[in-house]
Amino acid sequence: MRRLGTGIGWRPEIADAVERMPGIDWVEVVAENVCPGHLPQSLLRLRERGVTVVPHGVSLGLGGADRPDEGRLTALAERAEAFGSPLVTEHIAFVRAGGALTASPRLEAGHLLPVPRTRDALDVLCENVRIAQDALPVPLALENIAALFSWPGEELTEGQFLSELVERTGVRLLIDVANLHTNHVNRGEDPAEALAALPLDALAYVHVAGGFERDGVWHDSHAHPVPRPVLDVLTALAARVEPPGVLLERDENFPEPAELERELDAIRDAVTVGRAAGSPVGGTTEAPALGGARTGGVGVLARPVAEPLAGVRERVGVAQTAVLSSLVAGTPVPEGFDRVRMGVQARALAAKRAGVVAKMAPELPVILGAGYREEFLEYARQRPMRGGYRLDALDFAGHLLKLGRPGDAGARRELRDWWLDRSGPAPRKRGLVERVLRRRV
Numbered sequence: 001m002r003r004l005g006t007g008i009g010w011r012p013e014i015a016d017a018v019e020r021m022p023g024i025d026w027v028e029v030v031a032e033n034v035c036p037g038h039l040p041q042s043l044l045r046l047r048e049r050g051v052t053v054v055p056h057g058v059s060l061g062l063g064g065a066d067r068p069d070e071g072r073l074t075a076l077a078e079r080a081e082a083f084g085s086p087l088v089t090e091h092i093a094f095v096r097a098g099g100a101l102t103a104s105p106r107l108e109a110g111h112l113l114p115v116p117r118t119r120d121a122l123d124v125l126c127e128n129v130r131i132a133q134d135a136l137p138v139p140l141a142l143e144n145i146a147a148l149f150s151w152p153g154e155e156l157t158e159g160q161f162l163s164e165l166v167e168r169t170g171v172r173l174l175i176d177v178a179n180l181h182t183n184h185v186n187r188g189e190d191p192a193e194a195l196a197a198l199p200l201d202a203l204a205y206v207h208v209a210g211g212f213e214r215d216g217v218w219h220d221s222h223a224h225p226v227p228r229p230v231l232d233v234l235t236a237l238a239a240r241v242e243p244p245g246v247l248l249e250r251d252e253n254f255p256e257p258a259e260l261e262r263e264l265d266a267i268r269d270a271v272t273v274g275r276a277a278g279s280p281v282g283g284t285t286e287a288p289a290l291g292g293a294r295t296g297g298v299g300v301l302a303r304p305v306a307e308p309l310a311g312v313r314e315r316v317g318v319a320q321t322a323v324l325s326s327l328v329a330g331t332p333v334p335e336g337f338d339r340v341r342m343g344v345q346a347r348a349l350a351a352k353r354a355g356v357v358a359k360m361a362p363e364l365p366v367i368l369g370a371g372y373r374e375e376f377l378e379y380a381r382q383r384p385m386r387g388g389y390r391l392d393a394l395d396f397a398g399h400l401l402k403l404g405r406p407g408d409a410g411a412r413r414e415l416r417d418w419w420l421d422r423s424g425p426a427p428r429k430r431g432l433v434e435r436v437l438r439r440r441v
Contacts, residue, residue: 003244004054006024006267008247009247011250011251019042019045026245028054028056028247029053031057031076031079034055039083047083055080055085056090058090060076062125062129065317068132073132080136088136091143093113093115097323101313105384108385109327110389113324117151117158120315120316124316125165126165129169140172141172142172143173149338149344151323152335160197172204174204174206175206175237178220178230181211185213186217186341201241204244205245208248210226223251231267238272238275248260325384327346328350329384353385357396360390361422379399401416401419
């Protein structure tokens with residue numbers, strides 16, 4: 001038996017601070033942001049000290065209608081092996097839709113979107129999870145996500161949905177208490193009722209993160225301090241079961257290391273209060289083993305999962321494509337959805353695209369100046385993302401050039417050089433990126 005303890009999400013911006021923080025037992029790294037052949041030295045040093053590293057995937061889309069992509073599964077497995085990780089984690093979400101299954105254009109959300117809690121969606125998810133489990137060298141845990149909107153006609157509560165998922169696949173759960181709070185504000189779901197219904201004997205670890213509320217909508221930003229209501233949900237969870245691990249997530253607006261350490265102390269205190277107030281599920285404090293069978297080993301007997309009946313994947317795919325198309329391509333919102341909430345989600349997706357592209361290609365905001373964001377949001381309203389964010393940056397630049405933008409000839413020439421440099425098989429000019437970025441100074 002092995003526990004993870006207290007951890008923090010490793011990000012390049014805080015790598016040095018994380019190495020110096022006292023009491024860090026483990027870190028979690030976004031799987032898609034590291035390459036097994038070129039692992040960051042900071043992570044290697046942490047591993048040498050005995051700090052556990054867990055890869056956390058964000059792009060598999062196991063809740064989508066298609067079978068999991070073999071290349072993405074292979075990449076996630078490679079990262080688990082490179083770090084000697086005891087498990088890997090992903091999300092109960094869909095991130096893309098369309099394509100051959102629905103005979104429609106392929107669409108990318110660039111974000112985690114909620115799956116409908118229906119029997120069809122559950123059948124597809126269970127089969128996708130088993131495919132992933134067979135491809136991974138270590139156990140898999142799945143995270144509940146935050147959602148800005150609900151699906152109409154849902155047949156199961158979250159507790160029922162997750163309990164059956166665990167029973168049928170043996171998968172573990174990564175419970176994000178910030179997401180439970182988000183769903184309380186946005187969808188009216190009581191965190192206490194949600195915790196009471198969750199199969200906490202399958203708990204792998206817990207996420208804690210901050211956010212903010214605007215106009216009655218909670219935004220799970222990972223860029224703000226952890227609020228008291230989220231810590232209260234953590235305390236309530238700890239009163240039911242001793243978490244094998246708890247991790248603080250922070251992705252943007254990084255504070256001073258001392259503030260992060262205070263948040264970690266508040267998380268430890270919340271768990272301590274919960275443990276003192278309650279008793280664990282089943283009357284035991286033993287954590288599930290973090291090694292062993294790839295399919296889980298969490299005290300449940302997984303039932304065989306068959307390929308969904310003909311037509312099930314297609315039905316799920318058509319529904320998800322209609323939803324995603326309304327969010328990123330301006331098609332009508334499907335019947336039964338809250339149009340206001342869908343509008344909030346659509347704007348949030350476009351804003352996230354603009355922010356991530358600016359990070360992936362920092363030259364673009366420099367070349368375009370103050371007009372970058374407005375130009376990108378106009379582009380996003382017309383052009384859904386068809387691949388990852390790097391391709392999105394190229395598409396955006398190409399779109400502007402076709403329109404003869406930007407108006408300044410020098411900036412347009414610089415944008416053209418950047419686009420040609422990045423779109424070809426090899427860089428055309430040495431020093432282009434450095435020259436553009438020097439304009440910041």
